[in-house]
Amino acid sequence: MPALPSSICPAPARIRAVAATLLLLAAAACVPGSSAPEAGPDSPVAAVQQLVDDLRRDDLAAYARHAVPEPLHARLATAWDQGRTLWPLSELPLDQKFQGFLAALSAPRSEQTLLAAYRRQFAGAQKEIRDAATTLGLFTVQYVANEGSYSDEERDHYRQLIGALSRWGQRAPLADPARARQVLPQITLAARTTGLGGPDGLHRAGMEASLQRLGPFFVRVEHALAAYGLDFDAALAGMRVTLAEQTGDQARVRIEYTLAGEPIDALVRVERRGGRWYLSDLLRRAETEAGAATLAGGSGGPPSRTPARR
Template sequence: MSKPSIRPACARAALLLGLLVLAGGCDRGSRTQATSAAPAQAMQQLVDDLRRDDLAAYAEHAVPPALHRRLAAAWGEGRTLWPLTELPLDHKAQGFLIALAEPRSEEKLLAAYRRQFAGANAEIRTAATTLGLFTSQYVTKEASYSEAERDHYRQLVAALARWGQRAPLGDAARARRSIPQVALAARATGLGTPDGLRKAGMEHSLRRLGPFFVRLERVLAAYGLDFDATLGGMRISLAEQTGDTARVRLQYTLAGQPIDALVLMERRDGRWYLSDLLRRAEAEATVANATSAAP
């Protein structure tokens, strides 16, 4: 048996974990109006959206209405996939869905799993350690991250690396149960075509992706990574506020590891938003608009 290839394995793991961090848990419900009169309430609104698997509501509450409209228009024209651009390897999202949704994908994925991962517990633990070190170094050096993001992401990376070192990822029986579930969920989205996300538009795509992410979350919960428990146990409090800027403290547990982080928030037109997310969304809309305007 050959040793698992770290680069492809890391890419798949990063995308999967990123999707689930965004997608949250499995407590479904109806959409609520934004309650962003205070910074901590605005953060709680986003967490509640994720716990209901309402990704469309999350997108609506994450940015001001005018920016949301610009991003939705750019999505429909194939110029952005925000908020999926918040995920690792966002440019692979459509290909990821296509690969899972294609006929008999379960057989191909299980065959690949048997070749690279089945029973390779020691190699997987080594790969998880290497991934943790590599990703931590990347986060430290990546200029686009704020210091608050950098600190938060380093804690996340450490927790996920420890999880990967002990999770039963080499258990072939679990893989035989899990992979078909994810493939079926991908087919059910109806987005597994080359331009499926663009044709569906932002609102409908995010609605269709909700149940797919729920299935991914449940699969990972069986491996000891319970995002529903993480979001459900999150404690959110105001650390400080100065005028239209604030810092909000997040305390939660991920894969048995405590996370204690600060996020930056700012007020626009009476509502509070995550500063780093807002900055990236505005950059997405600006690039998309510039691309559209280019001859």
Template sequence: MTIVRRACAALLPTAVLLVGVLAAVGCGRAPSPPEPVATQPVQAVTQLVADLRRNDLEAYARHAVPAPLHARLETAWSEGRTVWPLTELPLDDRFPSFIAALAAQDAERTLVATYRRQFAGADAELRSAAKTLGLFATQYVRNEPGYSETERDHHAQLIVAISAWAQTAPLGDSKRAREAIPQLVAAARATGLAAPDAFAHAGMDRSLRRLGPFVERLKRVLTGYGLDLDAALGSVQASLAEQTGDTARVRIRYRLAGEAVDAYVLVERRDGRWYLSDLLRHAEAEADAPAKPRAAPAAGARAGKAAAPAATAVPAR
């Protein structure tokens, strides 16, 4: 594997995580008091932005869908059929293995050694990989049938911003990596979600609550690399573009890594409360998702080592 391909493997989880989180306007810390009910279209957006700024995944899941759908999703999660709302992230099926790899025994030493061997000082190659990733991700968004047109437009703008950030971020800085990796390892272990089927056993609400501090730590690490997600969320301006009965379109504008994002989200009213239409569509599909076949553990995982794709994802953060 060339260093460019290894760099792409490292950058891809970071990029898709950020695209998914921001494009969905949400994704944890202990739950805060309930927010006011979103009785206006714009509130459906601003409420989820507030949840994300507090790192409150549990509240996000509660606010994103009606209570009956939330209950169905909790059942599907406990049965191992979904990890919604993590399914809003591309590569969501790798998120549990990402946590497991970070929390593995001797993970800190293994990941630091991997970074030094594959990425340390490889700034030019990492910049090239970031550019390649941007082109690949843009093409993926254009061709993925599961996205609506509003999602495609928002995702495309996010990809531009993230790709531009990654091309200038100090991803090859060994000192930063040595500081970042122990933080993520400790945060992953603190979730208690590294064991096989841990997400299903804990259930949706408990899992999301445990992931809150991990998301908070991940934000801090990314800020150290020049990507301040809380600043981006703090810059969000939402305004009503149009409304027809129980459907509406909300314009959202913010800055991510110095790039302006100007997009729209569709919202709809159910039982007097407003929700993001695309999130509802995705959540309903996940609530009805069939059981997933149990994947065999990778050779590295069976040997008690972090799997290579998840391990190489850490330095890019």
């Protein structure tokens, strides 16, 4: 899901904070080292189900291995080590701020700092949060509709997902200070436990170790969201994956699930490479990140990062 360009969301500080928070919460919905080669799934449905199962277990390292062919995975791991990509975290909203997000959560006394900020910006502001969720949903749907980098299938899926999250944000008890006092310390402790909050912590640890350490952190975030009525575990557990159509090495798979009480019915494109099936849009973005990293590495200039398309 894309982060909103600041030029189309000139909201007051409190509304911007709500918008950024909702986008970070949505990360878990999009998601969703080198091990010995595994036998690949032998059908488009099995390939998609394998990724769903990885996300259900919060096994981000396995998800990364299963999402792309092994040579591409190796290139992405190298690019990660060089500080040129954070794939597959680049599939998340606000991915370029993820290191800073971890650092803020991991900082000493961060729970007190964040609770103080919460009291200033969120506590008792249910109407403002409800209005922000509505506005955020409208702007993001418009952005997705006009952004040319999305496939038609992605555009339709994101439209449904954004609508469900926006309506959830309008009714969720995000302004409840008692709930925040319970949830925020749990998240900050989980962030510290990763050991990735220091400067360039993600790049220093490498892709495999970072993804392994982030698994328990995302478990805690998902539990926090469930306390607000957004249960991603239930959505993944109840997901139905079926074949819509297949022609040779190209296929479309239907995924049906319920998020925040709303039904989602979407199609994803899948393609076969080297006997294995992969999500086409995810594969395309991974290739873009690896290709951009390779180009930057051979230019002789400073490292650069091409933002992933979402």
